[in-house]
Amino acid sequence: MAAVTPPLLVTRNLSRFFGGLKAVDRVDFALPEGQVRAIIGPNGAGKTTFVSLVCGRILPSSGSILFDGREISHEPAHRRVRAGIAYTFQITSIFPNLTVFDNVALAAQRHLLDQKRVRPTEKTLQDACTKALDQVGLAQRASHRAGNLAYGHQRLVEIAMGLALRPRLLILDEPTQGLSDEEIEAFIRLVREIRREATILLIEHNMDVVMALAECITVMDQGRILAEGPPAAIRADAAVQQAYLGG
Amino acid sequence: MMAGAKSFWLHVAVVLVLFALNFLLPEYHRGVFSRAMVLAVFAMGYNLAFGYTGLLSLGHAMFFAAGLYGAGLPIYHLEWSAWPALGTALLAGAALALAVGFLALRTAGVAFMIVTLMFAQVFYLATLYFGAYTRGEEGLVLPQAARALPLLGWNLVLTDPPTRYMIALTLLASVLAITFLLVRSPYGRSLIAIRENEERMRMLGYNVFANKLGAVVVSGVICATAGAAYGLLFGYIGSGFASIQYSILPLLWVLLGGAATTLGPIIGTLFMFYAVDLASSYTSAYMLVVGLALILLILFFPKGIVGTIRERWLPWLP
Numbered sequence: 083m084a085a086v087t088p089p090l091l092v093t094r095n096l097s098r099f100f101g102g103l104k105a106v107d108r109v110d111f112a113l114p115e116g117q118v119r120a121i122i123g124p125n126g127a128g129k130t131t132f133v134s135l136v137c138g139r140i141l142p143s144s145g146s147i148l149f150d151g152r153e154i155s156h157e158p159a160h161r162r163v164r165a166g167i168a169y170t171f172q173i174t175s176i177f178p179n180l181t182v183f184d185n186v187a188l189a190a191q192r193h194l195l196d197q198k199r200v201r202p203t204e205k206t207l208q209d210a211c212t213k214a215l216d217q218v219g220l221a222q223r224a225s226h227r228a229g230n231l232a233y234g235h236q237r238l239v240e241i242a243m244g245l246a247l248r249p250r251l252l253i254l255d256e257p258t259q260g261l262s263d264e265e266i267e268a269f270i271r272l273v274r275e276i277r278r279e280a281t282i283l284l285i286e287h288n289m290d291v292v293m294a295l296a297e298c299i300t301v302m303d304q305g306r307i308l309a310e311g312p313p314a315a316i317r318a319d320a321a322v323q324q325a326y327l328g329g
Numbered sequence: 330m331m332a333g334a335k336s337f338w339l340h341v342a343v344v345l346v347l348f349a350l351n352f353l354l355p356e357y358h359r360g361v362f363s364r365a366m367v368l369a370v371f372a373m374g375y376n377l378a379f380g381y382t383g384l385l386s387l388g389h390a391m392f393f394a395a396g397l398y399g400a401g402l403p404i405y406h407l408e409w410s411a412w413p414a415l416g417t418a419l420l421a422g423a424a425l426a427l428a429v430g431f432l433a434l435r436t437a438g439v440a441f442m443i444v445t446l447m448f449a450q451v452f453y454l455a456t457l458y459f460g461a462y463t464r465g466e467e468g469l470v471l472p473q474a475a476r477a478l479p480l481l482g483w484n485l486v487l488t489d490p491p492t493r494y495m496i497a498l499t500l501l502a503s504v505l506a507i508t509f510l511l512v513r514s515p516y517g518r519s520l521i522a523i524r525e526n527e528e529r530m531r532m533l534g535y536n537v538f539a540n541k542l543g544a545v546v547v548s549g550v551i552c553a554t555a556g557a558a559y560g561l562l563f564g565y566i567g568s569g570f571a572s573i574q575y576s577i578l579p580l581l582w583v584l585l586g587g588a589a590t591t592l593g594p595i596i597g598t599l600f601m602f603y604a605v606d607l608a609s610s611y612t613s614a615y616m617l618v619v620g621l622a623l624i625l626l627i628l629f630f631p632k633g634i635v636g637t638i639r640e641r642w643l644p645w646l647p
Contacts, residue, residue, distance in 0.1 A: 139531075178525075191518070247534065
């Protein structure tokens with residue numbers, strides 16, 4: 083028997099109820115390391131709730147979450163981040179009054195502090211920030227006040243903060259929402275670069291982006307996984323068409 | 330690091346000016362400055378929680394009073410000398426801040442204001458309830474003999490006005506240096522970021538609760554130090570210092586001087602002292618005049634004196 087690497091992220095029977103609403107309903111999910119996975123589905127399908135359970139912003143009603151083989155369902159969000167799960171917000175959430183550099187530095191500083199081997203210095207902090215800002219193409223704007231940037235650039239600050247955490251799993255929640263076509267092109271190139279370093283879980287409505295990036299697609303509807311498979315298969319799936327495209 | 334050097338020298342200059350004033354000020358004003366400097370330390374402690382971390386507490390009188398009683402009671406009842414009494418004051422402040430912070434930080438915003446206010450009321454009422462030891466509002470006058478600090482072979486007599494001024498200044502300079510270093514450190518930066526966007530900080534892997542609790546404890550210890558110094562330097566401890574008035578005052582001083590500025594609390598406290606002093610020399614309705622001055626100031630300097638200077642002219646001020 084060949085040794086199979088266990089998946090980076092596994093959820094078993096994961097549920098979250100809000101009153102009578104089953105936002106996430108007994109979801110079994112597995113994400114192998116190194117994959118780019120897209121989660122699609124109609125509004126209210128439970129996509130954001132699902133990834134919020136994974137990153138710890140909300141706690142599950144039942145079920146379990148394993149990250150790298152370790153049970154994390156009851157760990158607080160900040161510990162999960164330090165274990166390697168980074169989340170970028172659906173609604174841009176940055177520090178508008180700080181400079182772009184300082185925004186990213188807060189993420190880099192956290193990562194450096196956790197690295198016992200290297201003492202965080204001005205130099206290592208500077209390097210880590212410059213690297214993340216270079217990746218998203220914001221190095222030129224490092225000293226700008228983040229709140230003064232255009233919307234598309236603020237989204238990139240958000241992603242740069244995620245990168246500066248050097249995560250093993252990067253969760254991107256509707257990252258291209260509100261971006262121009264040109265910015266979306268650049269974003270696709272960026273994700274292709276990031277995937278060399280991290281596993282990516284992407285919630286996305288723009289099917290062009292999904293088809294360009296995802297190796298595997300999970301379709302959610304009414305809190306459950308409706309279908310899962312490679313992009314071509316999902317595109318052809320009748321049940322998906324029914325739920326997502328309205329028949 | 331141009332900005333860092335500039336702000337460093339500005340802080341040194343402020344301390345040097347205050348040092349020179351010890352020799353220049355007439356007796357009366359030297360006394361006012363001594364008192365204001367100790368209370369400015371109280372305001373600086375408050376500023377760390379309120380200004381930098383965004384925790385609007387309405388109960389900081391309890392930390393000031395914890396230091397006041399923590400030092401004063403052992404001196405009065407157990408005939409301790411000043412140094413060990415200072416130690417108990419800091420311990421009392423740290424323990425109280427840890428306990429109150431641990432419970433109150435489960436809430437946020439208005440609820441946090443109410444919870445801290447309630448804890449402070451409990452503390453205030455406790456000082457009245459244990460009147461047998463504290464003599465409540467009437468308070469205790471500390472014995473002259475205990476008000477001395479033996480230091481490196483000298484005996485600093487705390488009732489001597491120039492000595493008193495120098496000790497108040499030393500305390501102020503130390504706490505100013507601590508806050509200056511703290512707010513520019515990675516820890517200080519994370520406190521400011523928590524104030525700006527708590528949820529984002531959580532999702533950057535920061536333990537927000539622990540960071541805030543740390544800020545409350547440091548803030549509480551600084552306020553307790555101010556309380557202990559106040560008791561030792563001016564020789565009187567009473568329940569009045571635990572009352573709601575002493576929770577509102579540091580908020581007022583900090584807002585006046587500029588929240589989340591290192592020098593704001595000093596400017597705010599001195600300004601308020603002299604506003605009251607000046608107004609009361611002309612009219613008995615001096616609080617009316619002071620109130621009016623405060624309204625005008627907030628209208629034209631909405632971010633406080635130093636805060637507005639930073640916003641308009643000197644963006645490098647910490």
